[in-house]
Amino acid sequence: MNSKIMALIKAHQRIFIYRHVNPDPDAIGSQAGLARMLRISFPKKQIFAVGSPSSSLAWISTEMSLKKLPTPEDLVIVVDCANLARIDGPMPVKPTIKIDHHPNLDPYAQINWVQDGTSSCAELIYELYQTYRSELSLDLKTASSLYAGIIGDTVGFSTADTTSQTFMTAAALRQLGVDVARLSQQVTAIDTRTSQLYGFVMSNVAVNAHGLGCLVISQNVLKSFGLNWGEEDPVVSLPGKLEDVKMWLMFIESPDNRYRVHLRSKSIPVDGLARQFAGGGHPLASGTYVNDLQEVEAIIQAADKLLNAQSSDVSA
Incomplete structure (x- = not known):
């Protein structure tokens, strides 16, 4: 080649x-x-x-x-x-x-x-x-x-x-x-604006009983910290620092009101999940885009189902 x-x-x-x-x-x-x-x-x-x-x-x-x-x-x-x-x-x-x-x-x-x-x-x-x-x-x-x-x-x-x-x-x-x-x-390295977003992420990420962490960051939140869309990338890995988080989804609202979706996992592959929603990437780090909060909820439900199924297989 x-x-x-x-x-x-x-x-x-x-x-x-x-x-x-x-x-x-x-x-x-x-x-x-x-x-x-x-x-x-x-x-x-x-x-x-x-x-x-x-x-x-x-x-x-x-x-x-x-x-x-x-x-x-x-x-x-x-x-x-x-x-x-x-x-x-x-x-x-x-x-x-x-x-x-x-x-x-x-x-x-x-x-x-x-x-x-x-x-x-x-x-x-x-x-x-x-x-x-x-x-x-x-x-x-x-x-x-x-x-x-x-x-x-x-x-x-x-x-x-x-x-x-x-x-x-x-x-x-x-x-x-x-x-x-x-x-x-x-x-x-991060600047002061991004450091404030760090605090927002760690204070607002929701973690369910299966270890799925989810967070939506709206345009209003980005603007409140003086950040432009695309400057939030440094915070995507943060939920993974929580020991009870096994998989996490971060939804970033774009200027045209769609959502950029970051799918991350510590061990369970998420690239297949990303492909279900017209995305792709690596097994433990993938991404896609969705049009509205209804689709956001659909990905959350699919991720929770995947995580629950994998957890059940391990414990069986």
């Missing part, structure tokens, strides 16, 4: 790199890392990172825009995006290459390099470099972007997908001079 990807990279003069909407550190880190690696490896090529800028992740990269779009003659690579519908930005041509680590339920590209179970897409970008290190160059800035993606998606090397290979990749990036302390601090 890597050989086909590398052949296409070398064959195209213009390369466009996309990622998913509502980006996280892995989406930005993978995109920025791949784009910079290709720019310094092939200085005569034109490399474009496509997507809406993310103010909260500007410390990783601001090199992205929606101004230039690909033509059928260009190479289109999409990183860290499981579903075609979640690609950020207009795409007038079919994606050529998909590089991802989510379950490959939507193989939307001509070439789909997907390694489900890998810690992060950033780890795959490093694997591409390692395979073709005689042709690809990796500088400190690129390494820092990839490291940010890895620690973001592994939540500081704490997820089940963190493998010995993940640590080996991180160690190799550290040897290139990555400031691991600074990046770890930036991934977890």
Whole structure:
């Protein structure tokens, strides 16, 4: 698979790199890392990172825009995006290459390099470099972007997908001079506005007898703390810190009054539940969107049923 990807990279003069909407550190880190690696490896090529800028992740990269779009003659690579519908930005041509680590339920590209179970897409970008290190160059800035993606998606090397290979990749990036302390601090850093939302989450999350935690964060709540939609991501993991929570759902009201749904679990897979509601993701961290509070309630009921059934199987 890597050989086909590398052949296409070398064959195209213009390369466009996309990622998913509502980006996280892995989406930005993978995109920025791949784009910079290709720019310094092939200085005569034109490399474009496509997507809406993310103010909260500007410390990783601001090199992205929606101004230039690909033509059928260009190479289109999409990183860290499981579903075609979640690609950020207009795409007038079919994606050529998909590089991802989510379950490959939507193989939307001509070439789909997907390694489900890998810690992060950033780890795959490093694997591409390692395979073709005689042709690809990796500088400190690129390494820092990839490291940010890895620690973001592994939540500081704490997820089940963190493998010995993940640590080996991180160690190799550290040897290139990555400031691991600074990046770890930036991934977890919050401002005063977000700290107030922390308190709201921990004070208002409702936990039922089965260990299901649920919380709806409305537009009014976000505005009361001076937060824009999308800036609440740092609080999504908080309910999992409660020892009696086994699974949790967080519903964030969007400006158009829909709800972005974060599904999280400590051990019971929730990606199947997300797919029931037109979403997807990792087994223990998935997401989707619903239109109203009636659908919010439907997901809560389905999650509680799943959790209750799994708990009964364990105790039987």
